[in-house]
Amino acid sequence: MTAQLNPRGDVAVLVPAAGAGVRLGPGRPKALRFLAGEPLLAHAVRRVAAAPSVHSIVVAAPVAEAAAVAELLAPIAPVTVVVGGATRQESVAAALAAVPAGPEIILVHDAARALTPSTLVESVAAAVRAGDDAVIPVLPVVDTIKEVAADELVLGTVDRSALRAVQTPQGFRRVVLAAAHAAAVDPLTDDAGLVEKQGGSVRCVPGSEYALKITRPFDLALAEHLLLTGAATDTP
Ligand SMILES: Nc1ccn([C@@H]2O[C@H](COP(=O)(O)OP(=O)(O)OP(=O)(O)O)[C@@H](O)[C@H]2O)c(=O)n1
Ligand SMILES: C[C@](O)(CO)[C@H](O)COP(=O)(O)O
Secondary structure (H helix, E strand, O other): OOOOOOOOOOEEEEEEEEOHHHHHHHOOOOOOEOOEEEEHHHHHHHHHHOOOOEEEEEEEOOOOHHHHHHHOOOOOOOOOEEEEOHHHHOOOOHHHHOOOOOOOOOEOOOOOOOOOOOHHHHHHHHHOOOOOOOOOEEEEOOOEEEOOOOOOOOOEEOOOHHHHEEEEOOOEHHHHHHHHHHHOOOOOOHHHHHHHHOOOEEEEOOHHHHOOOOOOHHHHHHHHHHHHHOOOOOOO
């Protein structure tokens, strides 16, 4: 049977957590690396589970860690654990296949965005309810952006006023996400990209600095600092 948090909720959250974390450097799969004494995945799931609209959570775990992940998360929230795939897209598809009947909104949320506030989960879900096929949290691009040639010579300066840095959770009407995955050919790193390919509408909503993706060692150090100084405690 599929685990449920809030039977009255209308949102299922898929948490792809099967990545290696190559850019973080050698070690355990990234979702299981420690941040302030707890694996990234534990932080991420606790925050998602605190969002009142969440009906169920499905985690895609590394194949060799599925049992350890189930044991880790059992005291935190009722979750369903599936085995992830070789790409993020495969991991999301595996999790999607395990979503129980009921929720008509699906959020896809990187385990690597461990400090994402539960309020962002709610605001993305609310935006999906308002009618778009897909909703993505974004931040404005803060750096000057250059286009360069293979030899690093600058070709020009890009107008960044229309550029956005994309985060998760990304939200979808269930039928839209299922159709986008069914039609997917080449793997993409984000699910909204699949919906775009199908001609669906994708709406941007304000993201959160705390939803940073822990990708490189600096990000892990920054997240640790945010937690230990209390800056990231607007969530449980
Ligand atoms: N085969 C994969 C690859 C990625 N992910 C998940 O997708 C999220 C976003 O991926 P990213 O942060 O880019 O993680 P990695 O692929 O692990 O990073 P790297 O490219 O550095 O190995 C992460 O929570 C990661 O665990 C996944 O479930 N299955
Ligand atoms: C969905 C995503 O988090 C968008 O930023 C995506 O997983 C990014 O993956 P990337 O491999 O770091 O581009």
